[in-house]
Amino acid sequence: MGEFDLIQRFFTRPTPRAVLGVGDDCALLHSAPGMQMAISTDMLVSGRHFFPDVDPYALGHKALAVNLSDLAACGASPVAFTLALSLPDANEAWLAPFSQGLLTLADLHGCELIGGDTTRGPLNICITVFGEVPQGQALLRSGAQAGDDVYVSGTLGDASLALAQLLHQRQSLGQGTPSRAATGGSGTGAADSGIAAAAPLQLAAADFALARQRLERPTPRLALGLALRGIASACADVSDGLLGDLGHILEHSGTGATLDTSLAVHLLGAHHYSAQAGALLADAALRPQVLQHVLSGGDDYELVFTAAPAQRNAVQAAAVSSNTTVTRVGCIEAAPGLRLLGPAGQTLLDTDFHSFDHFAPAV
Amino acid sequence: MGEFDLIQRFFTRPTPRAVLGVGDDCALLHSAPGMQMAISTDMLVSGRHFFPDVDPYALGHKALAVNLSDLAACGASPVAFTLALSLPDANEAWLAPFSQGLLTLADLHGCELIGGDTTRGPLNICITVFGEVPQGQALLRSGAQAGDDVYVSGTLGDASLALAQLLHQRQSLGQGTPSRAATGGSGTGAADSGIAAAAPLQLAAADFALARQRLERPTPRLALGLALRGIASACADVSDGLLGDLGHILEHSGTGATLDTSLAVHLLGAHHYSAQAGALLADAALRPQVLQHVLSGGDDYELVFTAAPAQRNAVQAAAVSSNTTVTRVGCIEAAPGLRLLGPAGQTLLDTDFHSFDHFAPAV
Numbered sequence: 001m002g003e004f005d006l007i008q009r010f011f012t013r014p015t016p017r018a019v020l021g022v023g024d025d026c027a028l029l030h031s032a033p034g035m036q037m038a039i040s041t042d043m044l045v046s047g048r049h050f051f052p053d054v055d056p057y058a059l060g061h062k063a064l065a066v067n068l069s070d071l072a073a074c075g076a077s078p079v080a081f082t083l084a085l086s087l088p089d090a091n092e093a094w095l096a097p098f099s100q101g102l103l104t105l106a107d108l109h110g111c112e113l114i115g116g117d118t119t120r121g122p123l124n125i126c127i128t129v130f131g132e133v134p135q136g137q138a139l140l141r142s143g144a145q146a147g148d149d150v151y152v153s154g155t156l157g158d159a160s161l162a163l164a165q166l167l168h169q170r171q172s173l174g175q176g177t178p179s180r181a182a183t184g185g186s187g188t189g190a191a192d193s194g195i196a197a198a199a200p201l202q203l204a205a206a207d208f209a210l211a212r213q214r215l216e217r218p219t220p221r222l223a224l225g226l227a228l229r230g231i232a233s234a235c236a237d238v239s240d241g242l243l244g245d246l247g248h249i250l251e252h253s254g255t256g257a258t259l260d261t262s263l264a265v266h267l268l269g270a271h272h273y274s275a276q277a278g279a280l281l282a283d284a285a286l287r288p289q290v291l292q293h294v295l296s297g298g299d300d301y302e303l304v305f306t307a308a309p310a311q312r313n314a315v316q317a318a319a320v321s322s323n324t325t326v327t328r329v330g331c332i333e334a335a336p337g338l339r340l341l342g343p344a345g346q347t348l349l350d351t352d353f354h355s356f357d358h359f360a361p362a363v
Numbered sequence: 364m365g366e367f368d369l370i371q372r373f374f375t376r377p378t379p380r381a382v383l384g385v386g387d388d389c390a391l392l393h394s395a396p397g398m399q400m401a402i403s404t405d406m407l408v409s410g411r412h413f414f415p416d417v418d419p420y421a422l423g424h425k426a427l428a429v430n431l432s433d434l435a436a437c438g439a440s441p442v443a444f445t446l447a448l449s450l451p452d453a454n455e456a457w458l459a460p461f462s463q464g465l466l467t468l469a470d471l472h473g474c475e476l477i478g479g480d481t482t483r484g485p486l487n488i489c490i491t492v493f494g495e496v497p498q499g500q501a502l503l504r505s506g507a508q509a510g511d512d513v514y515v516s517g518t519l520g521d522a523s524l525a526l527a528q529l530l531h532q533r534q535s536l537g538q539g540t541p542s543r544a545a546t547g548g549s550g551t552g553a554a555d556s557g558i559a560a561a562a563p564l565q566l567a568a569a570d571f572a573l574a575r576q577r578l579e580r581p582t583p584r585l586a587l588g589l590a591l592r593g594i595a596s597a598c599a600d601v602s603d604g605l606l607g608d609l610g611h612i613l614e615h616s617g618t619g620a621t622l623d624t625s626l627a628v629h630l631l632g633a634h635h636y637s638a639q640a641g642a643l644l645a646d647a648a649l650r651p652q653v654l655q656h657v658l659s660g661g662d663d664y665e666l667v668f669t670a671a672p673a674q675r676n677a678v679q680a681a682a683v684s685s686n687t688t689v690t691r692v693g694c695i696e697a698a699p700g701l702r703l704l705g706p707a708g709q710t711l712l713d714t715d716f717h718s719f720d721h722f723a724p725a726v
Binding site for chain 1: 374387399402403412433434447473478479482484487496504505597
């Protein structure tokens, strides 16, 4: 199978919205009057962002999901994407499920594959995604105001919990590269925050499968992002860990914040694990480990956003209309910095928690 | 230096045209009324598209140039680009010249860096470029008509000539990976077309430096692409070799063509080499080798285009206004297939010449 056959067989689809799709030097897109185009790009590297033997269907899903998550964070609706793919070989048994996972998610959101590039090399997937948003209505990182509430969608920490357990299993089996080099996402806090080194929280098989689903097939919060237009004052997606991504909002907005860790600690798996796992995660002795996953674990692809207190009902309505849970976990303050409140209301420092940085010196 | 410092230091620039540039979840672009957005993406892999020790300034230039070349082929003018970069380490001595080469070319064409992604991994550069073109005026591959002339801009084969000589030098010195694995461009015909294996044409140092410039710092033909709007009936850029890229036009247009190789053979270095090199390249005994470079060598980033005979004066005016030489080398015909005429007017088959395919089975 040659390069052009490969593109034809696995990556050429009808593109009703694009003026011109795969196959010419450029794709052509036309944006509707009054709309802005939101653009984001993410590169996933084998052995860095995913295990080389990860299920290719899940990988196809995730490669697009992490990009769609950036559109969600801007309140943009998906239009199209390009795919650049470096492959060690043209393996149909891998390409078929990979393209299926990718295009199934694309179809779900009406996001058309309009172009790309295919080459031979170490496995690397680079997607650039295009969305549209009415002029002036994009959710930015820079709009948070002192007094605003801080919210998080869905649950946090599950992906990094699954990653820690996977790394532990693989270490036991002598598989793969168990520390920095094998991680789970576009910036996985877990692998770098010391979680992998500690003996991880052990979930039973059914709960582990749920957590792993979060790691390998994240759900971009597109409906919530759209519903938050005109309501949220600032928004980002949680790809590198809550503290780091909220930190970006604070930095861009020139504000600080306080987070209540006694609220945040319940974010992990609160909604979908078994009672047995719930009891485990509520164990006071495990609290620091749970908090580490919630605050610094990456790869959740939830939204962290801020909104004025006057918008509380509107935020709840947006959560309901988008069928997404939303939890208020803190508030924006004028004083710079990020303060964490402990269970007794005492101020914890944030020095134990950091966001993922691909080029941070090893600690 | 961390990931965010790295982005701040080397890749954050003012973006007067974009509504929002580097640093948020998405960049925001606004297209002018009546304009379409032309989008292309190219991925360059170390050891595949460039030598790992290539001059990083040149590599930065080339990574953007190959993308701008796709805009040129559509007659689009550059607006912005995103950069996804996988790096083995955050090496400032490499990043500084790489970003300088990249951004110098970007500034030359008013093409703003609006976003990206940086990660650790095998060196891989993925750029997605955005241009604009008035609605309905993009040059497509599909518009060639029987009777149209076939033109090529600039010179062809120089890049693959330089690559062959470089590969030969490196083989002699025992450097690098001398065959398929180390090539020069977004699809280098030379390395796969058997040129590397043969003893290459040897240019003297000054001429070799000129040829190497063509390989490592290609010039995207943006001004010509713009000037050809409304004149050319079809256009593509020559990245994988003339026969392959003209082949795309024929396939998309449902036509065939005849190329006069006695015209094409003069394309190689005709304009810029020394008299000594000119004499060498005109040597009848070397003619098949020269033709191989011209017809199948990749990485030239010239334009191949078609236009009705009634447009000959307009084509020449476009060439003059864009300060780009243009050579008529053949004509489009209704009969499918690509026929090559030899020096005595005899028909040569095209089976000896093929385009680059990253996944073609080794011959």
